[in-house]
Amino acid sequence: MSLIYLGALFVCLACVVAVDVRFRLFFGRDWRRALIVLAAGLVFFLAWDLAGIGLGIFLRGDGPFVTGVMLAPELPLEEPVFLVFLCEVTMVLVLGAQRLVRPRKGSDS
Numbered sequence: 001m002s003l004i005y006l007g008a009l010f011v012c013l014a015c016v017v018a019v020d021v022r023f024r025l026f027f028g029r030d031w032r033r034a035l036i037v038l039a040a041g042l043v044f045f046l047a048w049d050l051a052g053i054g055l056g057i058f059l060r061g062d063g064p065f066v067t068g069v070m071l072a073p074e075l076p077l078e079e080p081v082f083l084v085f086l087c088e089v090t091m092v093l094v095l096g097a098q099r100l101v102r103p104r105k106g107s108d109s
Contacts, residue, residue: 005067009085010081020088025092042087049079
């Protein structure tokens with residue numbers, strides 16, 4: 001049993017959350033709303049995964065870096081953590097891009 005992949009996911013998630021809070025993008029702006037959006041994304045993607053597993057499309061891959069802990073058949077422990085990371089990084093990228101491209105108040109252009 002290895003915790004390398006799971007640990008890497010948590011480290012990456014912590015880094016994205018730090019950027020998020022520093023620039024007040026998602027959790028830094030309104031943490032309650034962010035939790036609701038993150039939970040909705042997690043539920044959606046877990047349902048997507050479970051549907052894919054049920055149809056035989058998604059299969060668990062074995063590797064030396066995963067824990068081997070299964071939450072359901074073909075659903076490893078790392079999957080929900082990855083899905084939370086995916087939703088968080090997507091929201092930070094979208095809100096960060098919006099901030100970069102929207103015109104600032106008081107600018108001449």
